[in-house]
Amino acid sequence: MTHFARRRAFRIVKADADEMSEHYAKTLSPAKVEPLTRGGRILVEDRHFSLGPFSIWAGKCHSGMKVAFSQPSDVFVLYLPLSNAMEIDIGRSRLTSDPGTALIANMSQFDKLTLHENRGHIGVAFERSAMVSQLSEMLDAPVLHNIELSAALETASVAGSRLATLGHLLWDCFDVESDNRVSAIAADHLFRAAMAMILEAVPHNYSERLKRPASPAMPRNLKRAIEYMVANISQPMTVAEIAREAGTSVRALQTAFQQFKDTTPLSFLRQMRLEGVRRTLADETNELSIAQAARAWGFTHMGRFSAVYHDAFGQSPSETARLRNKRQTAAT
Structure with a gap:
């Protein structure tokens, strides 16, 4: 809390x-x-x-x-x-x-x-x-x-x-x-x-x-694609693999993501992973190192991970962890 x-x-x-x-x-x-x-x-x-x-x-x-x-x-x-x-x-x-x-x-x-x-x-x-x-x-x-x-x-x-x-x-x-x-x-x-x-x-x-008006309900293939991403978040995956598991074609999947999420399937996956790492690093109960947290959310190249993390959140992973430590210290 x-x-x-x-x-x-x-x-x-x-x-x-x-x-x-x-x-x-x-x-x-x-x-x-x-x-x-x-x-x-x-x-x-x-x-x-x-x-x-x-x-x-x-x-x-x-x-x-x-x-x-x-x-x-x-x-x-x-x-x-x-x-x-x-x-x-x-x-x-x-x-x-x-x-x-x-x-x-x-x-x-x-x-x-x-x-x-x-x-x-x-x-x-x-x-x-x-x-x-x-x-x-x-x-x-x-x-x-x-x-x-x-x-x-x-x-x-x-x-x-x-x-x-x-x-x-x-x-x-x-x-x-x-x-x-x-x-x-x-x-x-x-x-x-x-x-x-x-x-x-x-x-x-x-x-x-x-x-913009609220989008209509997501089609079933898009929901299945997102569910597959979430269930296998730490594993490498391609658009073709995601489409296959969602029961649709690559082109139809890309169109669905563009229409309902205003992005591509892999950009959506990357953002989910980045936000997952950020939540983990900011969690006061987290005991994972930055590298362990990144791997748990599917990032394998640490240098590239740090760069995209900073681009997404305006701070480095270590800065997120330091802010968590500061909050823990202030609360004690």
């Missing part, structure tokens, strides 16, 4: 830039922090919580500061404004958040954050692997490309208002005495509801596919 991590309260009064840089490295991503004015001091209050692949924080930057990222984390971040303004620089683009505008983007693309005097917000972070998993579930198909999602969302809009309400509810679930917190299971469901709302409300490269 997932447990709440210990609360990390962070309060700085007239801090130097090194203290804030250390805070960012511990909670979000390595970064260089500087005051807005040369030689100025930084005054910040912050509280930060984490739960599995999610984290949430709230705070206020009284003095204003600039944050330049050196190795930004591959997480999607939602900023819900409480006061004043903030800008995110992404390449040549700039997203601006004021008290009426929320921001959502992938932190791995951030170049710089600029927080103006008395900027306050609630921040919610979702690991890329969690967002990919949520989108895959909504599509009922593998997510084989990066999710391109970065936008400003007016909090007065219907979608923005709902998302802001959910974000504040999430914060209220954490920022209370431990006896009054909801269970980790309930909080996990709220985080996943927030991801679903973001994916439905904010335009991205999979938006059109999400709007």
Whole structure:
């Protein structure tokens, strides 16, 4: 079972830039922090919580500061404004958040954050692997490309208002005495509801596919093919073998996968294997090494496996395992 991590309260009064840089490295991503004015001091209050692949924080930057990222984390971040303004620089683009505008983007693309005097917000972070998993579930198909999602969302809009309400509810679930917190299971469901709302409300490269009407029931040969893949997930197999076991032709099988799963049979098989390895490595009860887990899910070439795993989830297998170990340590 997932447990709440210990609360990390962070309060700085007239801090130097090194203290804030250390805070960012511990909670979000390595970064260089500087005051807005040369030689100025930084005054910040912050509280930060984490739960599995999610984290949430709230705070206020009284003095204003600039944050330049050196190795930004591959997480999607939602900023819900409480006061004043903030800008995110992404390449040549700039997203601006004021008290009426929320921001959502992938932190791995951030170049710089600029927080103006008395900027306050609630921040919610979702690991890329969690967002990919949520989108895959909504599509009922593998997510084989990066999710391109970065936008400003007016909090007065219907979608923005709902998302802001959910974000504040999430914060209220954490920022209370431990006896009054909801269970980790309930909080996990709220985080996943927030991801679903973001994916439905904010335009991205999979938006059109999400709007498509639900597919009719899968044909029997496609179901048999998937059942055969699952039953023999660790064994090498070809499209011809899968088609034979499903009682259909290779061409008909490929057409069925394209029509109902929007991919090819072998791409679907690879995604199932990758997600299986990720679940195994993230499982707190897992005792298999990375190589053993990969072989158990049908990968035999470790170098190629690591590359496709990183492409699929934005992190290496060892990073997934390290995050699991961090959660175990935090829960003890």
